[in-house]
Amino acid sequence: MNFTRSAFARHAAIAILAAFAAALPQIVIAQSDPIVGIWHLVPERSRATPGPLPYKSITLNFAAAGKDLKHDVEGAYADGRPLMATTTIVSDGKYHPFTGMTEFDTSSFNRINPNTIVYIRARRGTTVITGTSTVSANGKTLTFSEQMIDTKGQRVGTRVLFFIKDGVDLASLAPPPAAVVASAAPAVVAAPVFAPPSSTPDEDAGDAALEKGDNDAAIAAFTKVIEAGKPSPRLYFDYISRGLAYTKKGQNAQALKDFDEVCVFRRSSIKPRSRILRHSSTPTRTAAIPTAPWPCVCGASPSTRSSRT
Numbered sequence: 001m002n003f004t005r006s007a008f009a010r011h012a013a014i015a016i017l018a019a020f021a022a023a024l025p026q027i028v029i030a031q032s033d034p035i036v037g038i039w040h041l042v043p044e045r046s047r048a049t050p051g052p053l054p055y056k057s058i059t060l061n062f063a064a065a066g067k068d069l070k071h072d073v074e075g076a077y078a079d080g081r082p083l084m085a086t087t088t089i090v091s092d093g094k095y096h097p098f099t100g101m102t103e104f105d106t107s108s109f110n111r112i113n114p115n116t117i118v119y120i121r122a123r124r125g126t127t128v129i130t131g132t133s134t135v136s137a138n139g140k141t142l143t144f145s146e147q148m149i150d151t152k153g154q155r156v157g158t159r160v161l162f163f164i165k166d167g168v169d170l171a172s173l174a175p176p177p178a179a180v181v182a183s184a185a186p187a188v189v190a191a192p193v194f195a196p197p198s199s200t201p202d203e204d205a206g207d208a209a210l211e212k213g214d215n216d217a218a219i220a221a222f223t224k225v226i227e228a229g230k231p232s233p234r235l236y237f238d239y240i241s242r243g244l245a246y247t248k249k250g251q252n253a254q255a256l257k258d259f260d261e262v263c264v265f266r267r268s269s270i271k272p273r274s275r276i277l278r279h280s281s282t283p284t285r286t287a288a289i290p291t292a293p294w295p296c297v298c299g300a301s302p303s304t305r306s307s308r309t
Contacts, residue, residue: 033069034115034135035062038166039142041075045162045176053159054078054103060142060163062089073100093248095122104128110247112256118247126151127211130244131159132259140168147240153207155237199234200225206238210245218245236262 041058048054058075069089076083085100091111098107104121111117115137121129131146141164148157164170199207206221222242226235243258 033062033064034139035069035117035133035142036064037062039163040166042162042164042170046160048159049157052078055083055161056080058083058161058163077102089117091117093250095120108248110250110252110255112247112252118244118255118259120244120248127153130240140165140173153211203234203238206241210241213248215245215249218242219249 039060039062041055041060043053043056046053046055054077056076056078058073061070061072061074063070063072065088068091071087071089073083073085083100085098087098087107088096089109089111090096091109093108093110095106095108098104098121101121104123106122108120108122109117110119115135117133119129119131119133120127121131127149129146129148131144133142133144135142141162143163144159144161146159146161147155148159150156162176164173202221202225206218206225209215209217209221219242222238222245225238226242239258239261243255243262246252246255246258
């Protein structure tokens with residue numbers, strides 16, 4: 001074999017291997033990160049309270065960008081207007097531009113674990129949405145569970161957006177737990193309008209502190225309410241709000257405990273958890289705490305959760 005040609009072949013092989021080695025970490029990250037890939041909205045498994053769902057179709061694309069994620073959104077609103085937006089998911093609790101969305105213009109992110117991201121959306125510096133995105137254990141579905149916030153900092157609605165990964169057959173997935181088979185003549189029932197329960201002065205102080213970014217004061221205020229041990233229609237919100245404050249401080253372990261505590265508030269535990277509370281001033285009125293929109297997969301093991309419900 002010609003020596004010159006052989007040396008050239010060796011150098012070419014080394015260059016190819018070096019290029020592959022440089023790209024290998026990103027390839028491994030892309031393959032191991034459960035959220036990386038393309039996801040499609042399933043409107044029939046999504047819901048908004050109050051309705052209707054604001055989107056007709058959405059396709060999400062998550063791509064690894066070093067330690068961060070490049071996130072592109074494409075689809076259509078319910079009225080047919082096109083939707084195209086983009087952001088970079090940086091898990092630092094700071095607000096980053098989210099261009100193209102009409103509801104918000106910035107978002108902060110805290111990645112609690114590979115499958116769960118806690119986020120806060122803001123428009124012109126004011127929080128409008130808080131939520132979590134959760135990839136299922138089998139990697140086939142992605143669920144966004146959100147709370148809508150008005151300009152006064154009050155919770156005014158909830159939203160669940162259900163996605164399946166590109167290539168997954170929806171028919172192969174188990175039906176949602178709350179799915180009900182329609183009868184031949186289904187009754188028409190109006191969807192309940194979400195109304196946040198009244199708050200205490202400490203809860204108001206916590207809300208104000210969270211809005212201003214004073215996370216320590218917010219944690220202190222919500223902790224005071226939680227540890228008081230008194231029945232409160234807003235207790236479920238207090239855990240969520242304190243958890244958000246913890247995530248903004250980067251204290252993810254404490255945040256997970258609060259988000260998991262939210263999972264305790266389920267329909268099967270109405271009586272032991274006092275989820276329907278009677279006001280002493282108006283004996284005939286009741287305040288029902290809505291089912292927690294947060295996915296019950298935040299951190300506790302199934303055995304831990306079952307022992308508390």
